Amino acid sequence: MSEKTLDAELVEQAKQGKMAAFELLVNRYQQKVANVIAKFIKDRHEIQDVAQEVFIKVFRALPNFRGDSSFYTWIYRIAVNTSKNHLVARSRRIQNTQVEFEEAESFGSNEDQRSLDTPDAVYSRGELEHTMAKAIAQLPEDLKTAIVLREVDGLSYEEIAAEMDCPIGTVRSRIFRARDAIDMALRPLLEEESVRKQNVR
Numbered sequence: 001m002s003e004k005t006l007d008a009e010l011v012e013q014a015k016q017g018k019m020a021a022f023e024l025l026v027n028r029y030q031q032k033v034a035n036v037i038a039k040f041i042k043d044r045h046e047i048q049d050v051a052q053e054v055f056i057k058v059f060r061a062l063p064n065f066r067g068d069s070s071f072y073t074w075i076y077r078i079a080v081n082t083s084k085n086h087l088v089a090r091s092r093r094i095q096n097t098q099v100e101f102e103e104a105e106s107f108g109s110n111e112d113q114r115s116l117d118t119p120d121a122v123y124s125r126g127e128l129e130h131t132m133a134k135a136i137a138q139l140p141e142d143l144k145t146a147i148v149l150r151e152v153d154g155l156s157y158e159e160i161a162a163e164m165d166c167p168i169g170t171v172r173s174r175i176f177r178a179r180d181a182i183d184m185a186l187r188p189l190l191e192e193e194s195v196r197k198q199n200v201r
Contacts, residue, residue, distance in 0.1 A: 007071040008151040009132055009182055013190065014062055016183075020190040022062075024128070026055055029072065033079045040083035054082045067154070127189055135185035139178055146171055147178035 007028075013021030033054055037047045057078055065074060136144060142164070149155045149163060157175075161168045 004070055004154075005136075005151050006128060006132060008067060009179075009186070010128075011062065011065060011067070011071055012179060013183065013186065015065075018190055022059060024190075025058075025071070029075055030055070032072065033075065036076060036079040037083050040080075040087060046086070050082055050086050051079075053086075054079050057082060067151075128186065131185050131189055132182060135182045136178075139181060143174050143178040143181070146174035147182075150175055 007025070010021045010025050010028075014025060030051065034047055034051050037050050037054070041047050041050060054075070058075055061078070065071070136147065139147070145164060146160060149160045150157075155163065157168050157171050160171045160175075164171065
């Protein structure tokens with residue numbers, strides 16, 4: 001199960017108004033976002049404030065996310081722009097404006113990142129990945145091919161239609177049915193996560 005596939009499905013769920021899916025996206029990327037912001041802003045409390053602002057922007061802009069780039073690339077750009085705007089608003093000199101994407105990407109893969117993953121977060125992510133992989137494996141071959149070409153390979157509907165030698169309408173139908181099946185498989189986990197979050201609060 002690739003990270004891109006999991007992100008794509010969680011984004012799709014979040015677009016449909018499932019807050020548990022959006023919260024899982026926040027959990028997956030909050031430390032990476034904080035690390036990007038820390039390249040511009042040093043105060044810990046300000047980093048937390050800007051990170052919160054980033055995720056508010058992400059939530060509002062999510063309906064417009066088309067998946068042309070990876071979810072992390074998209075959220076990374078929002079984090080960089082929000083950090084710069086934060087500094088400008090406080091009339092501060094912007095430093096480290098040439099943060100490389102590869103460098104930012106590596107922030108989240110070090111030991112510090114792994115140490116911040118709680119057992120619950122690791123378990124939830126593992127359960128999601130396992131359930132989604134199982135749901136995709138059980139799809140009819142035509143639905144499986146369509147969803148993999150779309151979410152893993154990043155092909156357009158037109159490219160998938162050419163690849164599968166069928167009309168675009170058929171491609172859309174297959175992807176819709178595949179997402180619906182995955183949604184049904186993930187729904188119990190997302191509802192469980194939502195209940196767990198409410199109990200924590």
